[in-house]
Amino acid sequence: MRTSSALRPVDRFTRYLPLVGVAALLVACSRPEPAPEPVRSVKLMTVGVSPLEAQVEYAGEVRARIESRLGFRVAGKIIKRQAELGQRVKAGDVLAQLDPKDYQLATEAARAQVAAAATQRDLAAADFKRYAALKDQNFISGAELERRDTTLKAAQATLDQARAQLASQGNQAEYTRLVADASGVITGIDAEPGQVVSAGTPVVRIAQDGARDVVFVVPEDKVGLMAVGQEVMVRGWSGGDSIAGKVREVAASADASTRTFQVKVAIDRAESPALGATVYVTPKALSHAGTPAIKLPTSALRQEGQATAVWVYDPASSTVKSQVIQIATADGNEAVVASGLAPGMQVVSTGVHVLSPGQKVTVYQQKYAPAPASTAQQATNSVAPASSAGASAAAAAASASAK
Known part of the structure; x- marks a missing residue:
């Protein structure tokens, strides 16, 4: 049996397979380099001084200098109200009326007391006259005549009291009619017929001329x-x-x-x-109208912690930096700056929330001027007939296909 020193291709691939796996794992774990941050384009405005335009206004109401709340001087039940809201009245016009029956009866009683007191006074006067004649004849003493004189004076005082009471009751009966004391306009009604009111309760309000x-x-x-x-x-x-x-x-x-x-x-x-x-x-x-001040649109403001700040453009480095400012008040839709800016500075007016300190920016330049209103109106008018013609053609084609 012979052993060959050469390795087969399959054995070679198997030998290097772990190395390939480690390399793939390292490539997968490595993070790609972040893409460079794009250079943003911003709109700038030059800080300047302009006069304030807004004024402090309050809502007010036109009223009469003298507006009286009129009420009856006596208590009773309202049986009639002549005054109406918005009605113009003159001094002496009757505005409302109470039921006068009780006061009329009291007046009659006072008149009867006057009659009784007058009778007593007449009787005392006749008695005094008779005793005076007897005293002249020395039939009575001076003390007796003085007693008759005292009786006459007391009767006269009772008569005066009864007459004063009659006059007072007559006034009470007259007070059942509420009369305007000055010319004016009725601005309010506080009581209605059938209502029982006490003395002094407001019934009508009148704005005097x-x-x-x-x-x-x-x-x-x-x-x-x-x-x-x-x-x-x-x-x-x-x-x-x-x-x-x-x-x-x-x-x-x-x-x-x-x-x-x-x-x-x-x-x-x-x-x-x-x-x-x-x-x-x-x-x-x-009013502070006309006072020179630095004003910024609200779109240029941003919140930095508890303070208000803006982005100031540095033309030398084409970067922006944060600048804290103090807001004094508002002038219409603009904020009035109290401190933190000087005339001539360039401030980012829009897109302030996507910037960061030291970020490089470019100044936005408007490429096309806005079309005049007349040109835009002509374009709208020219598009409208074309749209109408297209709609008519589409309707005709749909009708032909249906047939």
Whole structure:
């Protein structure tokens, strides 16, 4: 039996098979090199100073300077109400009426007491006259005449008291009619016929003719800037010319529920809007219109922790870096920057959330100018007839195939 020193091909493949497997395993475990990060294109804006445009406005309401809540001076049941909401009344017009029967009966009783007191006074006067004649004849003493004089004076006092009571009852009966004490407009109804009210309960509200006020409220952080005599501009909700007014009154305490302070502005009645109309009030003391400031669109802002930041472009290295800024307020849809930027800086205006510090970027350049509105309209008009013609042809082909 001979042994050959040469290896067969199958034995060679079997010999190197483990090495091939190890190489394949190493290739599979190795990570591919990451692709280079693409250079992003960004839109830039140059920081500049421009005047503020937004103004502080508050919603207000036109009211009468004097608005009274009228009620009966006596208690009773309302049997009639002549006043209606929005009705114009004059001084002396009857607004409502109570049932006067009880007060009429009390007046009759007081009148009877006056008659009785007058009779007693007349009797005492006649008695005193008779005793005075007897005293002249020395038939009675002076003390007896003095007693008759005292009786006469007491009867006279009782008569005066009864007359005063009659006058008071007459007034009570007259108070069953609620009368307007000034000309104006009925702005509210607080009681209806058939309702029993006590003395002083409000029945109607009347806005008296005369001066008009615009009433609005301001928050606590703005009330310190409001003072009596300041100029205010008022414009109607539905438009029209603005009206000049002056602050007449600033509330000394805040409203219990809203925690706001009421401000009243005096305006010219001849130019004032309708009573109860909604208006917009612009206090000049709170207006910053025209003040130069740095403004940025909200798309340029991003949140960096608890601070607000923007991306500032460095033209030397074509990279961006983060810059923390302070926002003072808003001017329309733009943010007003208090600090952190200077005029002339270039800031990324869009796509700020996909950038990182030191990232290389390119400046976006608009290739095509937007088409004018007239050109776009002509293109739309030319496409519309072509679409209509295509639709008609398609309908005709479908009808032919159906036949």
